[in-house]
Amino acid sequence: TMLKGMTRLISRVHKLDAGHFLHTGSQAPQNVAAHLDNQVPVESPRAVSRTSESDPAKHGEQHEGQHYNIPLQDLKAVFPHGLPPRFVMQVKTFNEACLMVRKPALELLHYLKNTNFAHPAVRYVLYGEKGTGKTLSLCHIIHFCAKQDWLILHIPDAHLWVKNCRNLLQSTYNKQRLDQPLEASIWLKNFKTANERFLSQIKVQEKYVWNKRESTEKGSPLGEVVEQGITRVRNATDAVGIVLKELKRQSSSGIFHLLVAVDGVNALWGRTTLKREDKSPIAPEELALIYNLRKMVKNDWHGGAIVLTLSQTGSVFKPRKAFLPQELLGKEGFDTLDPFIPILVSNYNPKEFESCIQYYLENSWLQHEKAHTEDGKKELLFLSNTNPGQLERLCAYL
Amino acid sequence: MWKGGEDGKPPRKAGRREPRLGPRSWILRLRHTTVVSTKKNIAALRRETYTLDFIKKQIEEFNIGKRHLANMMGEDPETFTQEDIDRAIAYLFPSGLFEKRARPIMKHPEQIFPKQRAIQWGEDGRPFHFLFYTGKPSYYSLMHEAYGKILDVEKHQNQLRAQGLFSEKTKTKDLIGSRWLIKEELEEILVEKLSDQDYAHFIRLLERLLTLQRGGAEEEFVQRFRRSITIQSKKQLIEPVRYDEQGMAFSRSEGRRKSAEAEAVVYAHGSGRVSVNGTHYLRYFPVTQDREQLMFPFHFLDRLGKHDVACTVSGGGRAAQAGAIRLAVARALCTFVTEEEVEWMRQAGLLTADLRVRERKKPGQEGARRKFTWKKR
Numbered sequence: 001t002m003l004k005g006m007t008r009l010i011s012r013v014h015k016l017d018a019g020h021f022l023h024t025g026s027q028a029p030q031n032v033a034a035h036l037d038n039q040v041p042v043e044s045p046r047a048v049s050r051t052s053e054s055d056p057a058k059h060g061e062q063h064e065g066q067h068y069n070i071p072l073q074d075l076k077a078v079f080p081h082g083l084p085p086r087f088v089m090q091v092k093t094f095n096e097a098c099l100m101v102r103k104p105a106l107e108l109l110h111y112l113k114n115t116n117f118a119h120p121a122v123r124y125v126l127y128g129e130k131g132t133g134k135t136l137s138l139c140h141i142i143h144f145c146a147k148q149d150w151l152i153l154h155i156p157d158a159h160l161w162v163k164n165c166r167n168l169l170q171s172t173y174n175k176q177r178l179d180q181p182l183e184a185s186i187w188l189k190n191f192k193t194a195n196e197r198f199l200s201q202i203k204v205q206e207k208y209v210w211n212k213r214e215s216t217e218k219g220s221p222l223g224e225v226v227e228q229g230i231t232r233v234r235n236a237t238d239a240v241g242i243v244l245k246e247l248k249r250q251s252s253s254g255i256f257h258l259l260v261a262v263d264g265v266n267a268l269w270g271r272t273t274l275k276r277e278d279k280s281p282i283a284p285e286e287l288a289l290i291y292n293l294r295k296m297v298k299n300d301w302h303g304g305a306i307v308l309t310l311s312q313t314g315s316v317f318k319p320r321k322a323f324l325p326q327e328l329l330g331k332e333g334f335d336t337l338d339p340f341i342p343i344l345v346s347n348y349n350p351k352e353f354e355s356c357i358q359y360y361l362e363n364s365w366l367q368h369e370k371a372h373t374e375d376g377k378k379e380l381l382f383l384s385n386t387n388p389g390q391l392e393r394l395c396a397y398l
Numbered sequence: 399m400w401k402g403g404e405d406g407k408p409p410r411k412a413g414r415r416e417p418r419l420g421p422r423s424w425i426l427r428l429r430h431t432t433v434v435s436t437k438k439n440i441a442a443l444r445r446e447t448y449t450l451d452f453i454k455k456q457i458e459e460f461n462i463g464k465r466h467l468a469n470m471m472g473e474d475p476e477t478f479t480q481e482d483i484d485r486a487i488a489y490l491f492p493s494g495l496f497e498k499r500a501r502p503i504m505k506h507p508e509q510i511f512p513k514q515r516a517i518q519w520g521e522d523g524r525p526f527h528f529l530f531y532t533g534k535p536s537y538y539s540l541m542h543e544a545y546g547k548i549l550d551v552e553k554h555q556n557q558l559r560a561q562g563l564f565s566e567k568t569k570t571k572d573l574i575g576s577r578w579l580i581k582e583e584l585e586e587i588l589v590e591k592l593s594d595q596d597y598a599h600f601i602r603l604l605e606r607l608l609t610l611q612r613g614g615a616e617e618e619f620v621q622r623f624r625r626s627i628t629i630q631s632k633k634q635l636i637e638p639v640r641y642d643e644q645g646m647a648f649s650r651s652e653g654r655r656k657s658a659e660a661e662a663v664v665y666a667h668g669s670g671r672v673s674v675n676g677t678h679y680l681r682y683f684p685v686t687q688d689r690e691q692l693m694f695p696f697h698f699l700d701r702l703g704k705h706d707v708a709c710t711v712s713g714g715g716r717a718a719q720a721g722a723i724r725l726a727v728a729r730a731l732c733t734f735v736t737e738e739e740v741e742w743m744r745q746a747g748l749l750t751a752d753l754r755v756r757e758r759k760k761p762g763q764e765g766a767r768r769k770f771t772w773k774k775r
Contacts, residue, residue, distance in 0.1 A: 129681070321681055378702040382670060382693050385680040394686065 049358035051101070056144035059101050059109065065352040067098040067359055070143060078146040081156045081190040082263075084135050086392065094363050100352065102133065104345045105140040111341070112141070112305055117257065120299045123337060125265070127310045128345035129323050131389020134309045135263055137345055141307055142261055150257040150304070151198050153247065153296070155187070158267035159314035161289050165274055168282075172211075173238050177288040184236035184289060188229045191243070198256060199223035204246055210235050222246060241292040248296060251303035258304030260296055265308040266315055268294055269333030273316050298336070308337070347386040353377075356388070360395055447514055456507040463504065480505070513589050536588040537596060544603045547619060551610045576624040578604070583625070649733040653725030655752050658714020662726035666734055668706025670696075674723065675710055688720035695728040695748055699739060705731070725751060 051066040053059060059068070075083075075097050083091075091097040108124055115122065126134045142152055161183050171177040192199065202222040209215040210232065216224055222243065229239025251258035262268075268290055274282045284290045297306060310328045312318055322328050325342060348356065357377060360366045370376035384390035464483060468475035471486045483504055493501040503510075518535070519525040527535040529542075579587075581597040604620055612620075647666040652659065672692060674682040683689050696702045707727060711719045728748040732740050743749050757766035764770050 320684075321677070375700070375702075379693065379697060382696070382702055383686065383689050385678070385689075387680055390680065390686075 049355040049362070050098070055147060056109065056140060057113075057147060059106060061106065063101040064103060064106065065100065065349075065355045067100050067355070070097040070099065072097065074143070074146075076193075078143055078152070078194060079139060079154075080193040081187075082139055082142060082154050082261075087136065090392075094365075098359065099136060099140055099143075100133075100355065100359075101140075102137065102345075102352065104133075104343045105137045107343060108137070108141055108307065109144055112144070115305055117254070117303050120302045121258075121260070121304050121306050123297070123299055123306045123308060123340035125308045125310060125325055125337065125340045125342050126345055127323060127325050127328075127342060129347075129387070130313055130320075131387045132345045132347055133388045134311065134345050138261055138263055138307060138309050142259070145257075145259040146194075148257070150259045151195055151247065151251075152259050152261065153191070153244075154194065154259075154261045154263075155293065156190075156263055157311075157314055158262055158264040158290075158293070159311070159316070161287065162267045162270075162272040162274065162284060163314075163316055168274065168276075169234065171237065171288050172235065173241070173288070177286055177291060178282065179234075179237040179288055181233045181236045184240045185230055185233050188226050188236060188239060188243075192223075192226050192230070199226060201255065202246065202250060204242070205249065208242055210238075237288045241288060244292045244296050248301045252301055254303060256303075258301075260304065260306045261308075262293065262297065262306075263309045264311040264314055265297065265337075266310050266312075266318070266328040266330075266333060268297070269330050269336065270315070271317050294336070308340075348388055348391070349386070353381060353386050353391070356391065366395055447516075448511055453507055453511065456511075460504075460507055467504075513586070515589050534588075534590050534592070534596070536590055537592060537600075540588065541600060541603060544600070544607060544619075547616050548603070548607050548610065551607070551612055551616060554613075555611060576626045579623050579625060584623075647734075649730045651726050651729040651732075653722045653727075653729060653751070655721035655725060656714055656718040656755055658711060658718035658722040660709055660711040660719065660722035660726045662707055662709035662723060662730050664727060664730040664734075665706040665708075668704065670703035670705065672707040673709070683716070683720060685716065688716060691717075691720040691724045692727070694724060695731055695743070698743065698746060698748065699731065699735060701731075705734075721752060724748070 049065075049067055051063050051068050053063060054068050054070065056068075072091075075091070087097075104126060108126075111122070111124065126137055128134055142154055145152055161180060165180050165183065167181060169179040169181060171179045200221045200223055203219050204216060204222060204225060205218060207215060207218045208225070210228060214228065214232070216228065225239050225242050225246075229236040229243075247258055250256075268284060270284065272282050272284055272287070274287075276282060285294075297308070299306065310323070310325060312320065312322055312328060315328065318328060325337075325340075326334055329337060354377075357366070357371075357380070361372065366372075368376065370379075380391065380394060384394050464478055465475040467483060467486050468478040470490075471482075473482065487502055487504050491502045495501055518527060518530055525531070527539070529535040529538045532538045578601055581592060581594065584597060584600070585592050604623060607616060607620060648663050649666075650661065650663045652661045654660070672679040679689065679692060683692070693702070696705065709723050709726065711723055713719075714722065725748075728743060732743070732749070735743075740749075759766055762770075
């Protein structure tokens, strides 16, 4: 499935490339008739842009290029922090969240459906030019996994952890590493929202002592660790580390399937913009969060899958035109991630482009009189060159 | 005593043509004026008159100099034209000055020295021209003549009508390719200052003459006061179509904008792929404005997805490169497009090179235009 990334204007800080639109149902009034089976929308003379199939599990080849709807409660539950900001704005504007089904995502879904949980976790890397739709592809996958009841470990943007951190504390666990209490606590909060039901099921298998007064006993639910991290911000990073370790250990046992989804994974290897007080630069390994995450991304555990996205938009010290895994990950990252399955996310093909424009027209987003005409479409095609991000930005003006 | 004059003889009205003495000519301008053109430095002396003597001497010197120059350049002195002179001077005295009028020139004295009027009155102080006391004798005599012609034509028409041979047909000469003289040109011809109302009056008279049915002589009279305008569009250069190895038709042309130079190769049949310096145009121009510039020629001709472009560009900045490519693409598209559409493109400004460059900073000012902050004390 091709998830088209349509990212909204303005926030260019994060990688906005991956905005996948899943366009849903061609005729808006047809939302009432909720057919959950595979529909081949053939009725409307306007090109099909929607499908009413809202379960990602059932998306197949015939849905390629169409948008599907995500109900808004699901959105809040599954994606507390995962969506690109522009997409969030669009959701708010249109009052519905629609993602487009695209080929890379369809491919990934196919692989995921056929994963063998006894084997070590397979790594999939989504890569592509800026604005082609990697992050929203990832969101599609996450939605699918959430529906399948997997435990989602979603890091929305790893770049946030390697730049612009205000407070760095020396780690309580390991003296050489540095903590990032703020980021860790934010992430823990979102993690809690996303995976409420698992937190009570999973039990920690060790005793953790936080400080003189507090400690977590062996056998207590993971929720307690998360709570501890949220309330005691100083220990948040360690809480994150513990969560990751426990999940990795226990996913092999088969109680749950674990999906590790990291956006902007090239931040893990590379450089950071952070400096210590004596102005000496910090390498990523010295950040506790990054260190733990690296352990997570290694495929020495089984019972789940790892889906990663590369991103240049938020990356530091990388040239603008770089998008290949080799360039963005660097030698170290590439070697660590090797072997992985690369999936290229490319620009729209004509059908998807048409579909996207139809979606906008239905939502009355394109107000320009020429937007309906063939000429207007050709213009948009040329200007955006079928790049989803660009198209989205262009249409915002219209 | 009169001043100046030629060879010590009293200046003559050009109307009377008896050659008194010798072949020394008086230069005939219009019928009513005696105008002497002199060669002298314009800026130096205002009211100084150039004597005919002086001018003739200058002309002779010019001719001799021309022959010397021809010999120097190794060309035939007999067939040495003014253009050859200009080229020779530019070669011998290369100048880096930007102002063309400040460079060394060698032209015929008539073009260099301004025309001046000879003395208009005789030895006894009595003016020659009967309209001298109007202040603008040549202008008023011209009006007089034009009006006289109008009266003649009307008289002729009345006669024809009386005889019954009057025919209503008016042959209208095509006036489209020509324009009336402008006021400056008229002043130059008459060597007198005119006011706007005078000029307008004169043009109205001529137009009135045009509306009447006129004969050949009047036509000629009127045509003296019209200048032709060249049609701009015929000067557009169109590249010929070329064919490369695979037999695809393409056309290559260049464009420039503000120190960015671009060369574009436009293929006749394609799907709208554009590549700049080897990379895709979406990656090369992340800014939408630049891509709109690229799109403009195609969009204007409604050929958005029909051509492939491969171009190279260097120098300048982001917008300058976009502008240079746009110009190159527009020029290349001329080959595949009809004449009329070329004209439309020219009128849309697609084919005009943009001459704006960064203006130099001047001393005493902070920038090109901005002055230093003015302090009262």
